[in-house]
Amino acid sequence: MKKLGLLPRLILGLIVGIILGKVGNVPLLRIMVTFNGIFGNFLQFVIPLIILGFVAPGIGDLGKKAGKLLGITTVLAYGSTIIAGSLAYFTNSVLLTKILPKAGDMISGNNPEAGLLKGYISVDMPPIMGVMTALLMAFILGIGIAIVEGNTIKNFMNEIQTIVESIITKIIIPFLPIYIAGIFANMTYAGEIVKIMSVFAKVFGIIIVLHYVILLVQYTVAGSLVGGNPIALIRRMLPAYFTAIGTQSSAATIPVTLNQTKANGVNDGIADFTIPLCATIHLSGSTITLVSCSMAVMMLNGMPITFSGMFGFILMLGVTMVAAPGVPGGAVMAALGLLESMLGFGPELTSLMIALYLTQDSFGTACNVTGDGAIAIIVNKLAGFKLERK
Template sequence: MRKLGLLPKILLAIVLGIVIGSFAPEWAVKGLATFSGLFGNFLGFAIPLIIIGFIAPGIGELGKGAGRLLGMTTGVAYISTIIAGLLAYFVAVGLFPHILEVGGLVNQYANPEEALLKPYFTVDMPPIVGVMTALLLAFTFGLGAAVIKGNALQKVMVDLREIVEKLIASVIIPLLPYHIFSVFANLTYGGQVTMILSVFAKVFVIIIALHLIYLLVQYSVAGQMGRKNPFTMLKNMMPAYFTAIGTQSSAATIPVTLRQTKKNGINEKIADFVIPLCATIHLSGSTITLVSCAMAVMMLNGMSTSLAVMFPFILMLGVTMIAAPGVPGGAVMAALGLLESMLGFNTTLTSLMIALYIAQDSFGTACNVTGDGAIAVITDRMSKSETA
């Protein structure tokens, strides 16, 4: 098991959860529910730490960059992320009601939670602060560190980020497959898994299609602005796309992304600045996935998916993606606080989100890094216009 990557482990956990849940006795499933309950509570405790640990130093580091170039790149990356989220939202509104059984779980069960077995016991693990308080603290500390002259606060926040990264990499990610296994065993025992699996398959196909469509949009805009052939640029970026599928990490793919971006005729200094920065702040593919998966889970549970509900979530997601740690599944971990505080997700729904997200994480990462090349073209053109 240790030699398997996170995605194979998650897929294996889903399969085993379905198999075990279909014949296991009630006492065994309740035991698994106890584990998933304890893990879910621990995850709730960790979410504010993840928010503060990643957003605060991320904003602090952005504030000490290279002036106008930093501002341009960050602005273009944020706008790209928001457009990606809105694209996913409107496609979900148009397609999901026709391919998913809207309110299916609510129609089948008056309260879907009642179909799940309760744990034998729970241990209360209250977070140190609420999610919104954590967001406000992160923005306050991050902006403060960017403004003041001293580096002491920034160094503390960077150390905190390293601690949180270790927590995610050493505790949360290794236990995540067991949590998913327990949740799917419980869902199978409660008779809900068939509907959920059909959602997985349909949403997965739509997400991959959206990734490809959005890359075409990004490179069409970049080609128009940079007076370059968008298809030639996309072809040059394919090594980065397929490398990201293998690594599941934007950071690990930086050398390949940088090399292929320079092949598109981008100024080397611009490319050297933009590509490493965008590996952190530009996660359009991850945003498409998160919005699509959230919409599917919400529709399945009969929750409101109006633009008034989702647009603030998308705006905050664009900022929170800066916090996404450099581990597989990091983006969904960084977004858990928003899912709970803004969309009202409970432990079961966040577990479904994690499983849905990680199942296609490598494709989302590939969309992210390939899109970074388009951001570099746009930034290069904008910087030339300013100096002209």
């Protein structure tokens, strides 16, 4: 199973969970639910560490590259991410109300595991600090690292980031298929799985279409500035798109994204600067996925959704996901604290969000890296260069 990629393992875990839920071996299911409870509590404990480990070093590293191009690229990337999230909000506000069943018809209670099987034991793991405390500390430390330009705190936070990344890659990611199997086994046993999967298949369809729409918008803007054909520009970026689907990592796709951006005629120096930077700060596809999935979960559970609340969530996503690790699921891991503090998600809902996001992670990452090429084209133009295809 380890030889399989993450997405096949997640799908296998989902299938196994459904089968076990259909079989209905209650003692086995309660063991799985016990594991899910412990694992979910551990995830809640790690959330503040994830925020500190990702956001502080990310902001500090950006500060080191201070300059006009950094400011331009950062504003463009952040603006693109906010526009993508807002597009997802307004689209889903209209479409989800038409395709989703009423909350009372879908899931009883306020979360997808209410009334389901309970575990044998529960291990309490309170976080060392609250989510907002962790966010504020991350911002202060990150800005401080950038201003002071010292190495002591910077090296310390980089080591924290390495530790957190190891926790994600060696503990959280490997156990996620088992975790997801437990979630779907419990839901299947309670008879909710058919409704949930049929609903989210439609949500995923909306997400994919929104990815393509935002890419078309990004390259239409870029193409109009440089006099290029947006479809031709997108077509040359397709190798990066499909590579990202396979790797599920913006960082791992950088070499291909860089090569295809240069193939579009972007100056080598501009491409070398913007693509690695955008791989960590430009997350339009991931934002669309997170906003769409969170809105669907909230609607299904009868939770109130307002533009002011969701827009604040989108604004914070653009910052919190900075320097999310180049591993599958990095964006949703970085966003867990916001889901909890700003949208009111409990452990069960964050568990469902992880499962839903990771099934779409490949396509969100592919949208991110393909859009990086459009940002590079715009920066290339603003820097005074013309597209010169080689």
